[in-house]
Amino acid sequence: MSVKSPLFLTLLLCFNLMFGQVEEVNPPDYIKTINFKGNTPETQLPILRLGEYVVLEFDALNGDEEDYYYKVEHFNHDWTPSILVKSEYMDGFDNQRIRNYENSFNTYQIYSHYRLTIPNAQTRRLKISGNYMLSIYNSYDELVFSRKFMIYENTANVGVSVKRSRDIEFIEEKQRIAIIIDSKTMQFNNPSRNVKAVIVQNNNLKTAIYNIKPQFTIGNQLIYKYDTETSFWGGNEYLFFENKDVRASNTGIQSIDLQDLYHNYLFTNFERATRPYTYNPDINGNYVILNMDAENPSIEADYVWMHFSLLPPTEDLKNRDIHVYGNFNNYTIDESTKMTFDESRNIYTNSMLLKQGFYNYKYIVADGNKGIDEGFISGNFYQTENNYKVIVYYRDLGARYDKIIGLGEGSSINISN
CATH class of the missing domain: 2.60.40 (Immunoglobulin-like)
Structure with a gap:
């Protein structure tokens, strides 16, 4: 089977x-x-x-x-x-x-x-x-x-702030999340055991930090001021392309071709890990379906073969694979997202069937034993604008299920020390 x-x-x-x-x-x-x-x-x-x-x-x-x-x-x-x-x-x-x-x-x-x-x-x-x-x-x-x-349920207030790492080794690369939880309508019983928080970066559950317990309690206020336990790699801003007009070159697209379906060829990207951080507004890995000539893009937007290309990074990638990564497929990596090295052109390439629209994407390195390294090609910078959501679970004494009592959200756009 x-x-x-x-x-x-x-x-x-x-x-x-x-x-x-x-x-x-x-x-x-x-x-x-x-x-x-x-x-x-x-x-x-x-x-x-x-x-x-x-x-x-x-x-x-x-x-x-x-x-x-x-x-x-x-x-x-x-x-x-x-x-x-x-x-x-x-x-x-x-x-x-x-x-x-x-x-x-x-x-x-x-x-x-x-x-x-x-x-x-x-x-x-x-x-x-x-x-x-x-x-x-x-x-x-x-x-x-x-x-x-x-x-x-909106029964607890969840304050979220994004700060630079306090670890000198990662102060330029990581972002840490500080959390304050309180409620005027409920009393937390044994919060160190019954309250659990999950932190999600850019809507990606695969890199979320789970089961974070309160560090301090002041009255009915729960304080989280961890460093390593609530830190994320900053990553870099996502790359993007737009092909809402499938018959013309749009943002990020170098050339087009019509065969059985339209083919869009993106400009060749390069590694950014060794280059200075540059602010580039993105939608944090997300995508939007668009067709400029359609009243209903859901059924009138066409599918297009998108051709990605990447100049090889300088470091050795032995036993490691490069993938195209983003929310367009729920941050999944598989054979369809894997880049193939083209020796004749000295670049990595990938072809992927995607619906017309505006897409964020980046290149990541995957190792079966070590997992995913998002910063190997894109780099990690504390200045990167990321979205964070904090989901707070609570199971009261004698309860039979875990409630979600609050949701907090923060952005690193105004990151502080």
């Missing part, structure tokens, strides 16, 4: 649900442009206030107009299954067919665009806060992909 088969993925999810932390399942190649958001333009990591809606959109490029179904599960703060039954966290039913879909219009690449909104007529309400997983299945009840999201 292939490790990429839907049956294997379903069995893997069932094992995780029963015995450990659940992980998101990435989609097959024919599923593209997964937009997952709440009432903000940011995609891939919805963090909703209780009572708000969440929207999932995706394209199926196989042209089969298949039926897809969704299921919603509730989890503890550490993404292990909660003991709640569906009726305790959901008003209505899941395992329903996604009824809202349209076929592409006036595009070279045919696709079906699916849209799911929760709450809806079948799933009328998600009743409690906490961690959730939205899973999409096909008509054979095979798991296609899954995505995490969170719902919070």
Whole structure:
């Protein structure tokens, strides 16, 4: 049985649900442009206030107009299954067919665009806060992909400030997060055990810092002033391109070509780790679907082969791989994002099928043993503008699930010492 088969993925999810932390399942190649958001333009990591809606959109490029179904599960703060039954966290039913879909219009690449909104007529309400997983299945009840999201109650104030590292070794490269949590409506019982914070940089759960406990308590105020425990590499501003007009060269695009589909060739990038930091406004790894000639980009934006190229860095990359990295695929690295070295041109190249729009991306180095090094090619600078979200979990005495009692957000644009 292939490790990429839907049956294997379903069995893997069932094992995780029963015995450990659940992980998101990435989609097959024919599923593209997964937009997952709440009432903000940011995609891939919805963090909703209780009572708000969440929207999932995706394209199926196989042209089969298949039926897809969704299921919603509730989890503890550490993404292990909660003991709640569906009726305790959901008003209505899941395992329903996604009824809202349209076929592409006036595009070279045919696709079906699916849209799911929760709450809806079948799933009328998600009743409690906490961690959730939205899973999409096909008509054979095979798991296609899954995505995490969170719902919070606004019962605690979460102050977030971004400061330079106090470690002289990393003072030019890292950013540390200071947090103050308080509440005028609830009393924290045994906060060192019952309150847990998660810090997320640029909506990327894969690099989040989990299970941060309060460092000090002053009355009902929880203080976090760690250094290493709440520090992130600063990284660098994202590179970007725009191809909302597919027939002309746009920002970041050197040339275009029309074959079976349009091909866009980006200007060749270079390593920035050894160069001084330069401020360059970005959208922190995100992307937006755009088509300047369309009324509805969701079904009128076309798919384009994007050709990336990178001059090789000076340092040796033996046993390491370079990948294109960003929120366009939920910060996943796989064979589709891997760069290949072209000896005849002395550059690394990659070709990726992406929907028209405005995209942030960067190049990262991956090592199977050491993980991902985001700064190897782009560099790490304390001045980099990053977005940080702090999610606060609380389980009171005798409670059966972890609430999310507050959400704080901060930016390093005004970083201080």
